[in-house]
Structure formats: structure tokens, C-alpha cells
Amino acid sequence: MKYIIYTKYNNYIFKSVLIFHTTVAENKCELTHKGGITRFPDGFAFGVGTSAYQIEGGWNADDKAPSAWDNYTHRHREAFLDWSTGDNAAESYYRFEQDLEALKKLKVNFYRFSISWTRVLPQLTTEFKNAKGIAYYNKVIDQLLANNITPLVTMFHFDMPDELYKYNAFLNSSIIDYFVMYADFLYATFGDRVKLWITHNEPLQFCTKGYVEANFPPLVHSPGVGHYICMDNMLRSHARAYRRYKEKYFSKQKGKVGITFDVRFFFKKYRETPDEAVERALQYELGWLAEPIYGKTGNYPSIMKSDIDNNSWKEGLSGSRLPIINNEWSQIIKGSADFMGLNYYQSAYVDMATNRPHEVPSIEYDSKIIFSRDEYWRRAKSGFLYCVPEGLENLLKWVRDRYDNVEVIITENGWSDDGQLDDSGRIDYLKAHLQAVLNAINDGCNVTHYTYWSFLDNFEWIMGYTEKFGLFYVNMSSVNKERVIKDSAKYYTKVIKNRRIVASNGGQQYCSNFVSVLLSVFVILNFYL
Numbered sequence: 001m002k003y004i005i006y007t008k009y010n011n012y013i014f015k016s017v018l019i020f021h022t023t024v025a026e027n028k029c030e031l032t033h034k035g036g037i038t039r040f041p042d043g044f045a046f047g048v049g050t051s052a053y054q055i056e057g058g059w060n061a062d063d064k065a066p067s068a069w070d071n072y073t074h075r076h077r078e079a080f081l082d083w084s085t086g087d088n089a090a091e092s093y094y095r096f097e098q099d100l101e102a103l104k105k106l107k108v109n110f111y112r113f114s115i116s117w118t119r120v121l122p123q124l125t126t127e128f129k130n131a132k133g134i135a136y137y138n139k140v141i142d143q144l145l146a147n148n149i150t151p152l153v154t155m156f157h158f159d160m161p162d163e164l165y166k167y168n169a170f171l172n173s174s175i176i177d178y179f180v181m182y183a184d185f186l187y188a189t190f191g192d193r194v195k196l197w198i199t200h201n202e203p204l205q206f207c208t209k210g211y212v213e214a215n216f217p218p219l220v221h222s223p224g225v226g227h228y229i230c231m232d233n234m235l236r237s238h239a240r241a242y243r244r245y246k247e248k249y250f251s252k253q254k255g256k257v258g259i260t261f262d263v264r265f266f267f268k269k270y271r272e273t274p275d276e277a278v279e280r281a282l283q284y285e286l287g288w289l290a291e292p293i294y295g296k297t298g299n300y301p302s303i304m305k306s307d308i309d310n311n312s313w314k315e316g317l318s319g320s321r322l323p324i325i326n327n328e329w330s331q332i333i334k335g336s337a338d339f340m341g342l343n344y345y346q347s348a349y350v351d352m353a354t355n356r357p358h359e360v361p362s363i364e365y366d367s368k369i370i371f372s373r374d375e376y377w378r379r380a381k382s383g384f385l386y387c388v389p390e391g392l393e394n395l396l397k398w399v400r401d402r403y404d405n406v407e408v409i410i411t412e413n414g415w416s417d418d419g420q421l422d423d424s425g426r427i428d429y430l431k432a433h434l435q436a437v438l439n440a441i442n443d444g445c446n447v448t449h450y451t452y453w454s455f456l457d458n459f460e461w462i463m464g465y466t467e468k469f470g471l472f473y474v475n476m477s478s479v480n481k482e483r484v485i486k487d488s489a490k491y492y493t494k495v496i497k498n499r500r501i502v503a504s505n506g507g508q509q510y511c512s513n514f515v516s517v518l519l520s521v522f523v524i525l526n527f528y529l
Helices: 068-075 096-106 131-146 162-167 174-190 203-211 226-248 275-294 302-314 327-333 363-367 389-402 424-442 487-498 507-528
Strands: 002-009 012-019 045-049 110-114 150-156 196-201 256-263 266-268 339-344 348-352 369-372 408-412 447-453 472-474 483-485
Touching (some): 045 487, 068 162, 096 131, 096 483, 131 174, 174 196, 174 226, 196 203, 196 226, 203 226, 203 256, 226 275, 275 302, 275 389, 302 363, 339 389, 363 369
Parallel strands (some): 045 447, 256 339, 339 408
Antiparallel strands (some): 472 483
16 A cells, blocks of 8 residues: 655655555455345354364373374474474363353354364274263353253264274265264164264365375375265265264154365456356356255266266276266265355355366366466465455355255354454454355355354364364463454354344555555644645
8 A cells, every 4th residue: 555645845846655564454354234124034044163182181081082283293394394293282171160151251052163083983983982082061061051052963064983993994985874873872872962963074174185295194195086985984874874964863753964065266367267167167166965865866066977977987987086976876875964064264266277287197187177366365373264244145145056955054254363352354354254244144145153263262273273263262372271352253253143244443544544544644744835
């Protein structure tokens, strides 16, 4: 931002140039109300989210067996930016009472958390059920309900039992039976009180980081092959777990089961970029598993099938690298969710790739698309995270039109920084994305819940504790690990109490005021000189 100021002194005119590097002021993070109601509907629910490995600690307490993440962090400390682990984290396993007090301060309607598979079934199967681990989650669920906070429970949030990697985990179809067994146990143990279930969190992230980028367990680099098998087995295990609930538990428990996808929205990079690029990107990211579950065919997107079939043939393979969903499986998968969970953080520009220098095979090679970002989008502490609220609004409308306006729960949406308590950037992001949700509701989208990620500053996977997403700061150097409220938490509480988007004093306004003050000083000096 540049201001040119002319100052007169002793009949001489001096030209001053003030340059302000105010990224916050220039890179806006806001969205306007587009008409309709200004208050969230009475049935709309506000919540916050966490996951077991990221906050619980107590990694080997009370007969808990190691998860893949326990062993990964212990064996490869160098893989983490700050050489940290989730061994202790926020110690929620020991300090849920502190969490509960913070949740009550927020006045949230629901709390999304995950269950650690190895804490409740440390020997993988139901042969040994860990009473102490079960007691912990019973306490969490019961105390939430006693305070009118609905539990939204994720079965699998990345922390797979390490034991399963002996069987190649999600590269082996036997994982389907293990996961259904685990889901059945959860329904039987907690389903009398838990009425909202998520089977898998972010299959695309899990399979990409574990089987392409190789920076999540199992640290395998198998793009275009293992990647696709992993997604396929996650899809089938979800569908089977859903059918188990409907067949065995729904008549008594009357709950809902869904799955959560991590999704971006896509904009055309150039005016001449074909519309096909946007559709391709959405199908390869959201449609990959959403189309079989919520679409009309019970199968993978036709674009993906055609691309991957043709490329597999060119590579000399006798069959497609994309697993085949036969009619029997199609019937199991189609309609296997009561809602769609969406984790949204950012958007991207997309264009068709003119040359394809990607690894073969790979999803980049198959999809024929390339991604980029806008230099004017405001960026968070995380390198991947940009504020693009209009992307969330457009995404919700795309889901409305594509999947018969299925119920959508925003299961994650959040902003990272250094952990400061006066987190105006997080407030701006929260306000803008809540406006995107309200705009979508006014446009007829069936959005029923909004979950801010995250409730607490926590262990952020390979980034360790270097990035903070929480509404509450956790004093990691303290014996008591105090939960300290941030300005964003106070703002979110006001929204929840008023059921409307309230005014905030965000970073942009601060920068504007700062510039205004400086300009006023120069005007006064000019007057007297």
C-alpha cells in the first residue's frame, strides 16, 4: 500500500512516499451478506472439533496399545518440524474436566471428538475390551450430555492400530472386516447416547499423505496405485459400517452415520480455462467418494473411470488401476450415509495441464489438471491455508445441486497462527466463513451444523506444535496445562448466543485505523509547516 504526501516548508515542496507492507489490510478475508435472513435458523448447531491423538496424550496409559502415530513419532522424530510427539499433548485423557469447562464457556451445541481405536480395543479385536479406555469415553459422553452438548463422534481420525500395518492396512481388503468389527463395538458400547457418527475423517488426506507423499504412516510412495486402493478400501469399509448400523442398531438407537471429506473449491485460472477443468477438479477431489455414496450410480465418477481406464491400457496393464465397483458392491455403497461431512479450509485455481510432466502413474497424470493460488488471498501460518470464504459458499451450492441437497455438516473449518490470544486473523476468517454458510442457507443449502477446528491448540501432525488452530491456548509448559481463552473464542460465543454474525474489530480495521492516524499526523504537520 503506497501513500504519496507533499509537505511544504519554507516555500519548498517535499514529496514523501510512505509504503506500508500491510498484508492484512490488502489481502482481505471477508464476505458480504447476500440477502435473506441474517440470523441462523433455530435448528442450526454450532460446535468445535478435536481428534484423539492430537489432544489426549496418555499414549500408553491404562493398557492402551500403540497406534501407528505413536510408533511413527517415536521412531522418526526428525520427520516433525519441532521434533515433538503427541505423547502428552493437551492431556485431555486426564483433563477432560478442564475441557468441559472451556466448552461450557463457549456455549457450543455440540462437540466433535474421535475415539482412539487402541485405547478401547488394544488387541485389535473385541476379544479384549479395555474397561479403562471405555470408561474414559463414557465419562466424556455422559458429561457432555449432562451439559446439553451433543457428542459428534469420529471413529477413525488417522490413528490406526499399528498392528494393522502387519497386514498392509488399507492396501488389504481384510481391513474392511476389521473396521466393521470396530464400528459394531462402538455402536454397541456408546450408541445408546451417541446419535451422530462419522466413520472416516478425510480419506483423501489419509491416503495421499500415507500412500503418495509418504509423510503419514505407513510412509508408502505408491501414487496412482496404492493411493487408489487405499481410497477404495476406505469407501467400502465406510459403506459396510453404515449398513451394519442400519441393520442392527438403527431401530433402537435412531442415530445418523456419515463420512467426512476434505474439500477445496476451484476457480478457473484464466478466462479461457475450460469449465471442464473445474468439474474435473471437483470430481477428482470430492466426487471421488461422494459420487458412489450420494450420486445416482453407486460408482466412481465417469471422468475418473474413463481417464484411469485409458491410461492403464496405455501403460500395458490388463486392468484399470482404479478398483472396480461391481453391482453387488454398488448396492452396498449407494446411499450409505445420512449426511455429508465437509472439512473446508481453502480453495484453488485450476487449469488444464498443457504438458504432463507428472510422475506416471499418479493422480496428477490421470486428472490432467494443475492447481495454483491467488497471491492476493490472505495466508495463515500454515502454508496450505488461505482465506477464500466464497469458495465455501460455492462448494455448498455445488453439493446442493449435485447430490439432491443432502444434509451437510461442516465438520472442520479453521485458521492457524502462532497462538496469540489477540487472534484477529482467526476472527476475520471465522466471521467470513460463517457468512458463507449463512449465504448458502439463504440459497436453499441444507447445512445443519458448523464445526470450528479446533477447540484447543493441539498437535498438528508433521507440523508438531508450530502451528496453532485453537480457540483456546494450551499452556504446554505448565503442570496444569491451563486452557486460556482467546479473543476468537469470545467472538464465537457471541455468535452462538446471538445466532447471528456479530461485528468484530478484526486485523483489517486495525491496519486501516493505523494508517488513518499516520495520515492525520502528516496533515497536521502540513498545516503548521
